[in-house]
Amino acid sequence: MASVLSRRLGKRSLLGARVLGPPGAAPPLEPQAELLEGAAPQPFLASKDTSCQEQPKELLKAPGTSGLQQVAFQPGQKVCVWYGGQECTGLVERHSWAEDKVTVWLLDQKLQICCKAEEVWPAELQSPIPQAPPPEQGTQAPAYRPVSRNIDVPKRKSDAVEMDEMMAAMVLTSLSCSPVVQSPPGVETNFSASRAACDPWKESGDVSDSGSSTTSGHWSGSSGVSTPSPPHPQASPKYLGDAFGSPQTDNGFETDPDAFLLDEPAPRKRKNSVKVMYKCLWPNCGKVLRSIVGIKRHVKALHLGDSVDSGQFKREEDFYYTEVQTKEEAAAAGGPAADPAPSPSLTSPPLAILPPPPPKAQSSGPDHPGLESYLPSGALSKSAPGSFWHIQADHAYQALPSFQIPVSPHIYTSISWAAAPSTASSLSPVRSRSLSFSEPQQPPPAMKSHLIVTSSPRAQSSTRKARGEAKKCRKVYGIEHRDQWCTACRWKKACQRFLD
DNA sequence: TCTGCCGGGAT
DNA sequence: ATCCCGGCAGA
Structure with a gap:
């Protein structure tokens, strides 16, 4: 950790030096020397420079104070400031004694920064350093020289603060899955300081802070460039x-x-909260799984036995689970009149309150909260990929299609199934199932805040073929990928790929 | 309104 | 046989 930190710090300082490099091809090691040696680009700078030199040194430093803190700066005075881990030359815009901050216009960066006064020191105190001792440096020069010449000084000064910030940020990062919070506001402020130091949405003085000046590089280095925009307030x-x-x-x-x-x-968060669970109806079981394959397998493996895999018992497990559709609405979901579905069926009064999915005793296995989550570990252990896909193949009419049965078809119509590689066989739609929740169209507006419990209808007696439960090519591939439909679907015939 | 698909026509 | 589509009916 410490080594990483030090590495980052070193890297950061280099970054800062690069960012703030002198405009020309000057070596970055001594930018202020070159700047102060007469390479001042603007003519007014020279005049200001001379005027600054005429300023009495008593004004530059408050009497009776030691160190760098109590320095008074005059507008237009040429000063040096620590910025981006490097000394930069600029002109004092104003010096606010109340906040002890100095607004400095950086010449080579062409930007304005707000600094603490302690971070700013007069440029003339330092300019002669590379060459000869200044004639009237007097007693203050030694105080500035070591600081200004040593790049590490500000970092050491703020190591503790920096470490705290980094620790806090790491904690936040580890606690949150969202990189949005990887950069605290202050960090963000510092990060973008190189572009506009005194942006209106930033606090003034952030750039100049000795800690933040080093911190900016640190954050930009550790969090990458993935935080270009300020974090959303909420x-x-x-x-x-x-x-x-x-x-x-x-x-x-x-x-x-x-x-x-x-x-x-x-x-967007609440929009997608349409979930379908499958509850095992086996007596004293009541297991709730998120995957129909999982529930089928659960029923077969735990209740029906593996023999059902063959032949005529294929569909028997269908009778031992029920679909639980959960639609969550943002509170004002209205009364029961908005419920298009019948009241909770006879099969599961306890389902009115959806039990939390984590399995009780069977969840000893690896926790996979992802796509096919809540598969019982027992079943999971049995369901090696081979057998899993075997089930998919055997129950192509139901395993794959039934993923969509309970869910509002609106959710699936927006899926771009072309993204699923055709070589992935039936796995692709299954894997993409959870993804479909992230690309939903809004479910029907008349939502309810409780559950819809449906059972699998099987008996249909009609001359016309019962509407298939299976997912059809149209739903799977979408209209835009009609060329991937089976021929029958293309001809508006009974689907041949996803049989009922 | 969307969807599956039957029935029928065109080629 | 293949392709296409009107229209019915379920959801």
Whole structure:
């Protein structure tokens, strides 16, 4: 950790030097020497320079104080300032004694920064350093020289603060999945200081702070360039809250992909909270899984036995689970009149309250809160990929298609299935299932804040073929990829790929 | 309104 | 046989 820090610090300082490098091809090691040796680009600078030299030194340093803090700067005075881990030359715009801050116009950066007064020292005190001792440096020069010549001084000065900031940031980062919070506001401010030091949305004085001047490089180095925009004012607390998980939204929605959509605005979160769970109806089981394959396998493996895999018992497991559709609305979901579905069916009165998904005794296995989560570990252990896909193949009419049965079709119509590589066989749609929740169209507006419990209808007696439960090519591939449909679907015939 | 697909026509 | 589409009916 410390080594990383030191490495980053070193790297950062180099970065800062590069960023703030002199305009020309001057070596970055002694920028102020070159600047002060008469290479001042603007003519007014020279005049100011001379005027500054005429200023009495008593004005530059408050009497009776030691160190660098109490220096009075005159507007237009040429000064040096620590900025970006490097000394930069600039002109004093104003010096606010109340805040002990100095607004400096950096000449080579062409920007204005607000610094603490202690970070600024008169340029003429230092300019002669590379060459000859100044005639009237007197007693102050030794105080400035070591500081200004030693790049490490400001860093050492703020090491403790810097470490604290970094620790805090790392804690925040580790606590939150969202990189949005990887850069605290102050950090963000410092990071962008190189572009505009006194932006209106930034606090003044942030750049000049000895800690922040070194911190800026640190943050830009550790967090990469992935924080170009200021963090959303509400985003950070929100994502933090999500990261910690609230008990209300914890019941199986912790894998909400939106939690990882970093640049999504907050309001989108609630939109996608349509979840379908599958509850095992086996007596005294009541296991709730998120995957229909998982529930099928659970029923077969734990209740029906593996023999059902063959032949006529193929679909028997269908009778031992029920689909639980959860639609969550933002509180004002209205009364029961808005409920398009019948009241909770006879099968599961306890389902009115969806139990939290984590399995009780069977969750000893590896926790996979992801796509096919909540597969019981027992079943999971049995379901090596081979057998898993075997099931998919055997139940092509139901395994793959039934993923969509309980979910509003709106969710799936927007899926771009072309993204699923065709070589991935049936895996692709299954894997993409959870992704589909991140690209939803808004479910029907009449939502309810409770659950819809449906059972699998099987009996259909009609001359017309019962509407298939299976996902059809149209839904799978979308209209835009009609060329990937099966021929029958293209001809508006009964789908041949996803049979019922 | 969307969707699956039957029935039928065109080639 | 292949392709296409009107239209019905379920969701």
